[in-house]
Amino acid sequence: MDPIRSARSSRALYARPGRLPVVASDLGELRGPTSGTIELPHRLFWQADRRVDLDAPGLLTWMYETVLTEAVQVDELRAWLHGPTLTRLWPQLYLPRGVRHAWEQRHPVLRARGIAA
Structure with a gap:
């Protein structure tokens, strides 16, 4: 195994260096504000x-990107994200590759939304 390639690929799984993304187990538990x-x-x-x-145009999307990237606890996701809104916005969100991958692995509906976009 190439250690450099392995280190690079594992870094792609982080939301921020040294921190794995936090993913809610059920989109239905996300009941945050939408307006x-x-x-x-x-x-x-x-x-x-x-x-x-x-x-305001674009700020809901920006807030979702921020929370998805910065959250370290599922409670933060529950407080600030809304499941149906996350699903709707998913194709438009600019996220680190590792965050997108972790969420799409756990929630195939998001992967399907990303492909359809």
């Missing part, structure tokens, strides 16, 4: 003003 103004916790978004208007 209005929310304030993300500092742990997920490191700015002084963490308010996000989910009704």
Whole structure:
């Protein structure tokens, strides 16, 4: 086995270096907000003003990308993501390859949405 190739391929599985993606076991448990103004916790978004208007074009998608990449606990996914909305937005989300792979492995419906897009 080529150790360099192995290290590169395993790095692709990380949401952030040294951290594996967190995936909810059931999309139905994701019941987060889909509209209005929310304030993300500092742990997920490191700015002084963490308010996000989910009704503004592109910000709902951006918030999903941020949460999917930064979450370290399933409770964060449950609090901020909404299953049907995640499924709808999936083809448009710009995610690290490892995050996308982990979610599509656990939830084939997302993989099917990505292929159909």
